[in-house]
Amino acid sequence: MAKEIMTVNMGPQHPSTHGVLRLVVELDGEIIEKITPHIGYLHRGVEKLSEHRTYHQTLPLTDRLDYLAPMSNNLGYVLAVEKLLGIEVPERAQTVRVIMAELTRLKSHLVWIACHALDIGAMTVFIYAFREREKVMQLYEKISGARMTSNYFRVGGLSADVYDGFEKDVQEIVDTFPGHFDTYEGLLTKNTIWLQRTIGNGVISAEDAIDFGITGPALRGSGVDWDLRRDNPYSGYEKYKFTVPVGEKCDTYDRYKVRLVEMREAVKIVQQALNDLKPGPVLADAPQVCYPPKENVYNSIEGLIHHFKIASEGFPVPEGEVYQSVEAPKGELGYYIVSDGGNKPYRMRIRPPSFVNLGAIEKMAKGAMIADLVAVIGTLDIVLGEIDR
Amino acid sequence: MAENNRAVVKLRERFAASILDVKAFRGTVTVTVKKEAIVEICQYLKTGLAFNLLTDVTAVDYLGKQDPRFVAVYNLYSIPNKDRILIKAPVSEADCTIDSVTGLWSSALFLEREVYDLMGIKFNHHPDLRRILMTDDWVGHPLRKDYPLQGPDREPYKGRLS
Numbered sequence: 425m426a427k428e429i430m431t432v433n434m435g436p437q438h439p440s441t442h443g444v445l446r447l448v449v450e451l452d453g454e455i456i457e458k459i460t461p462h463i464g465y466l467h468r469g470v471e472k473l474s475e476h477r478t479y480h481q482t483l484p485l486t487d488r489l490d491y492l493a494p495m496s497n498n499l500g501y502v503l504a505v506e507k508l509l510g511i512e513v514p515e516r517a518q519t520v521r522v523i524m525a526e527l528t529r530l531k532s533h534l535v536w537i538a539c540h541a542l543d544i545g546a547m548t549v550f551i552y553a554f555r556e557r558e559k560v561m562q563l564y565e566k567i568s569g570a571r572m573t574s575n576y577f578r579v580g581g582l583s584a585d586v587y588d589g590f591e592k593d594v595q596e597i598v599d600t601f602p603g604h605f606d607t608y609e610g611l612l613t614k615n616t617i618w619l620q621r622t623i624g625n626g627v628i629s630a631e632d633a634i635d636f637g638i639t640g641p642a643l644r645g646s647g648v649d650w651d652l653r654r655d656n657p658y659s660g661y662e663k664y665k666f667t668v669p670v671g672e673k674c675d676t677y678d679r680y681k682v683r684l685v686e687m688r689e690a691v692k693i694v695q696q697a698l699n700d701l702k703p704g705p706v707l708a709d710a711p712q713v714c715y716p717p718k719e720n721v722y723n724s725i726e727g728l729i730h731h732f733k734i735a736s737e738g739f740p741v742p743e744g745e746v747y748q749s750v751e752a753p754k755g756e757l758g759y760y761i762v763s764d765g766g767n768k769p770y771r772m773r774i775r776p777p778s779f780v781n782l783g784a785i786e787k788m789a790k791g792a793m794i795a796d797l798v799a800v801i802g803t804l805d806i807v808l809g810e811i812d813r
Numbered sequence: 814m815a816e817n818n819r820a821v822v823k824l825r826e827r828f829a830a831s832i833l834d835v836k837a838f839r840g841t842v843t844v845t846v847k848k849e850a851i852v853e854i855c856q857y858l859k860t861g862l863a864f865n866l867l868t869d870v871t872a873v874d875y876l877g878k879q880d881p882r883f884v885a886v887y888n889l890y891s892i893p894n895k896d897r898i899l900i901k902a903p904v905s906e907a908d909c910t911i912d913s914v915t916g917l918w919s920s921a922l923f924l925e926r927e928v929y930d931l932m933g934i935k936f937n938h939h940p941d942l943r944r945i946l947m948t949d950d951w952v953g954h955p956l957r958k959d960y961p962l963q964g965p966d967r968e969p970y971k972g973r974l975s
Binding site for chain 2: 463464467469471472473475476507508510632634635636637639648650655656744745746747749756758760762764770771773775779780782783784787812813
């Protein structure tokens with residue numbers, strides 16, 4: 425019988441495409457022959473917009489990249505600008521940043537496990553994981569006033585010190601979450617259907633993964649022992665002890681195990697950082713860059729003028745260019761900022777992990793059944809806000 | 814500092830004629846090379862110096878500031894050595910093309926398409942050079958400095974009028 429290729433359109437409104445991903449899939453029966461991703465439905469031109477905004481005004485735009493992990497995006501951006509300026513951030517601010525970045529990793533991975541499991545047919549995990557995510561969301565709301573668009577970090581430190589009772593709330597998360605992870609593992613790790621759907625699915629060898637530029641848990645699932653937090657530490661990560669999990673079989677199941685260990689390690693980092701949290705300032709002593717304390721703004725004319733100058737004009741940044749990357753939940757998130765000495769970035773390039781990881785989707789799913797494509801999208805853990813920018 | 818960098822020393826030895834500039838700023842080493850040599854130099858960095866991960870390909874538009882107008886930026890990382898290097902190659906507006914590195918890294922397939930889409934630099938020998946974020950029939954390249962922020966056919970924003 426002659427081979428007949430059928431073209432199927434998947435997305436952009438398909439529930440398993442995690443947003444507005446559209447894939448045009450060419451099928452031979454149920455076997456995938458070719459995948460053509462169509463992206464850009466969420467393109468807002470963040471890189472272009474940032475060229476017309478001051479450095480402080482660009483910060484809220486970064487919340488909206490990977491909207492499941494806003495603080496990780498903020499962290500990469502503020503670190504890049506601080507590197508350009510060459511300013512030191514106080515220790516307390518660094519420690520709070522680490523706590524929030526790791527809680528963000530938990531938050532992002534919880535959405536991943538919830539949606540990934542739901543896509544493959546395990547609904548219970550979805551309900552449980554969103555229950556736990558709510559705890560992190562409430563902490564977000566208490567610390568920054570917003571559940572998703574946090575905009576909490578500032579160039580030079582934090583927008584405000586943590587609220588009273590922050591330590592207690594974080595400790596509660598640290599104490600309870602490992603038990604919840606056991607629940608997820610109980611539901612999935614030895615579940616026959618889960619094993620059948622994930623073992624041997626979306627295999628990509630270490631060489632191919634590096635060739636396609638895959639970073640983050642997806643790369644470690646292929647057995648490459650590389651984590652920016654350990655290998656190029658930033659924001660004081662060198663002080664904390666944690667293991668970097670790696671997979672062996674390079675398949676969806678190994679990436680699942682890697683992310684679960686990563687969540688447990690994130691809890692350990694949060695505990696260490698919490699023990700490390702000492703009183704002190706949360707904003708660098710750099711008046712030309714940082715906003716003055718609010719009581720000065722309300723009580724003295726100098727403070728008001730200072731605030732007004734920074735809010736309206738921003739601050740000049742020395743001429744030069746830097747690249748700063750962080751280990752975001754999805755992989756290496758990098759900011760390449762070129763400054764011409766003005767108060768706005770001359771060019772800001774965001775290196776999104778999801779965008780580059782998505783490039784490997786055809787490699788991972790070719791020759792598989794169309795139902796397995798859903799598992800591959802889930803295991804890549806993509807967010808379209810970041811892909812399209 | 815940049816002169817003692819392992820990769821810079823080796824590159825100077827082998828490609829002395831193609832290297833235009835070497836800079837280090839806040840720990841980031843940047844080497845500017847002639848665009849004709851980009852594939853050859855990337856090939857050597859990948860196989861000879863273990864820069865095995867192409868993290869990023871991007872471009873900067875220096876309209877009215879520099880000639881040639883564009884600079885393509887390649888961000889290479891070495892997983893074995895935990896080392897990063899930026900390779901830059903100037904591209905002129907008149908001949909807005911550069912050779913593709915897709916033969917060396919598959920990650921360039923997507924990254925170069927984005928640079929083509931938003932900056933308008935054509936990559937020779939790229940197997941599938943189409944727009945990626947904008948629609949296929951889009952006119953212009955949004956990240957160029959002469960492309961208006963508000964879009965091609967709208968009045969510029971003049972601030973709040975109330």
